[in-house]
Amino acid sequence: MNAAVHADGLVKTFGQTKALDGLDLTVKTGEVHGFLGPNGAGKTTTIRILLGQMRADGGRIALLGGDPWHEATELHRRLAYVPGDVTLWPSLTGGEVIDLLGRVRGGLNPRRRAELLERFELDPRKKCRIYSKGNRQKVALVAAFASDVELLVLDEPTSGLDPLMEAVFNECVLQEKREGRTVLLSSHILSEVETLCDRVSIIRAGRSVESGSLADLRHLARTSVTAELIGPAPGLAVLPGVYDLTMDGARLRCQVDGDALTAVLAELARAGVRTLTTQPPTLEELFLRHYEGAAR
């Protein structure tokens, strides 16, 4: 078993609402895996099931080769978690919380702790009640990064951080990866996932929509083509795999499926091309396409 997380057909209902509706998720050991979805897609519910805090109504789930519900305590020795909305004990200082979390996880590396505090510019002497959301997040992040664990589960970890701190966070994640740790990173910030993740899973309304490396996903997505033509290209409109075709004088724009590109280029060549721009899809476009598709 070389998957850190393997979920298969997870179902979870809250009353009338189906939070998870057959969700699949596989995180390979040693990879940084992006877990993408809009708010309310079921990311946090999935993570809570992974952590044994909720029990799935259906489907199978394995965490680090074990059952997250029955073996929670043992499995938790091997992971660290940063919640999306970090709430801390108002009367404790940040330093106290970091040490508490570190101790219950089996010890912190004090040098790493000091280094992280400095890099995140966090004052550990302040009481948690006066920390901002970003600072509370930093407390949980420092405690997680300074622990010696196999798996990091991070739920929208940068939602309260400023861009400078986001860069520090990115460095930390890449360092974890170099040290061979697995990271599950849930997010709706696509640029973050793009720079950090080896593979991503996209979910929507409790279902997995897409999973694979960014290259795989791009392959599935449409390339946008802009060209200035010399002559007319009447064949384009009827080609399969061509969408949103517009002609503005000699200027042509369209979206093209990956496997239709050859045919499109042949058609363009026949008409004669003055300029040609093709753009790979951004993750935003991937995202939008999946949601539009499902909304229809």
Place this chain on the structure above:
Amino acid sequence: MTGTWALIRLIVRRDRVLLPVWIAITALLPAGIASTTTDLYADQAARDSFATVSASNPAQLAMRGPIYDASVGGLTAWTLGSSLALIGGLISILLVIRHTRVEEETGRRELLGSGVIGRHAPLATALAVVLAANLLLGLLSVPALVAGGLPAGSSLLFGLSTAAGGWVFAAVAAVAAQLTASSGTARGLAIGAGGLLFALRALADAGGIGWLAWLSPFGWVRLTKPYAGDRWWVLGLIAVFVAALAAAAFALSTRRDVAGGLLPARPGPTTGTLSGSFGLAARLHRGTLAGFAIGFGLMGVLLGVAARGLDAQVDTPQFRELAATIGGTDARISDVFFTFVMYVLSQLVAGAALVSALRARGEEAAGRAELLLSTPVGRLRWALSHLVFAILSPLLLLAVLGAAAGLAYDGDVARVTGATLAYLPAVWTVVGIAMLLFGMLPRLAAAVSWTMLGLFLVVDLLAEFKLASGIVLDLSPFVHVPAMLLRGASSPVAPLLELTVAAVTLATAGLAFLRRRDLMPSA
């Protein structure tokens, strides 16, 4: 004050069940008591003799104060005056804290504050709603009293006095909410102040130090003397006091930041020594527990002092007869007094124990349990670290109460402490019920547990006036505790053992449910 109206609607929406239920019950009680008083004591002679007996019972004096007039109205005002102030005060405190400090602590205030809402609006609206609710229940009680044949003017004064009791504690809570950043501490401060003020009034009336009653709002709500001379001006005194406290609360709130307390936050330690869920729980419970211990210690001293003089002061055949009826021949009148008072105080101790018992749920609701339980700390271990404090806190508080009262009373600490500790299994049963709710119905656990404790208090009152049958009364675990100070008390072992077994069973079931259910943060 922009946004006030929207906030008022928010509060009313959130408490759309609690407010009407509380208002309806409190508004109906006076007419109910008046009508039973009429039924039970048909003529003036019967009422006079009842009044003479009651006025000779120091426990009654401590709980309710003196009877100013033995008419139906006078007896109704005497029966309910203190109790309604106690109930209305408690609910007002809980409501004001819930809509001020809790909102800040959870960050919801920040969300609203970023909208178009004036700086003072949250405090102003919370106070406005609670004051209006108290006024409404006071006014609503009047028509039924008048329909029952009581004078309209006095009935209105009685209704307003009831409202005034709630007003005072709403204002007390408004100040407490500014002083500390933690809602638990704010609640504790306000309830503690209420407890001490009640004890002060009890000392005044049972100890025969009449002027002391003027120092307590529980004295004021009786000193308006409805149906016994109608001193309207006392209402003015209360209004001035409420206005002063409210002004202080607003002044304090302008001096602090949102979510901050008045006390400046000093930098704390860089590193921590907490090594697990138990250490964390100890840290979270210790402040509240110390506060409660001081409060109950002071209350014990007050009671001991009040009881000390009783035997010599009131050694008449009438008293001895009363003591004998309740406690058997040779019972000391002061022991009878203690027995009554302890019965009520044990329920306050149960309130303190509930604070500890419900803290685990508070941690879960706030989302802090989610973080801790993502570590190797298991659920059972986490719940037990908090439960230990719910088990030990009533032991400590009952012991402190008994020891302080015993020292101040006759020096026989062991005897009085034994009597207070007899209530431990009953308090544990309340803790057990809270644990069962925490396991089964976490979202309702706090509301249901507190309502249950409130009902135990109300049931006592109803049973005393024969508005509820003995079977209903038997539902309260406190009824089953033997009165250890009185001779002729049945063997203490069996009922105490039964209650302990019930408590352990309930708590165990609660923990079993907790292990099987999903974690439920409130967000």
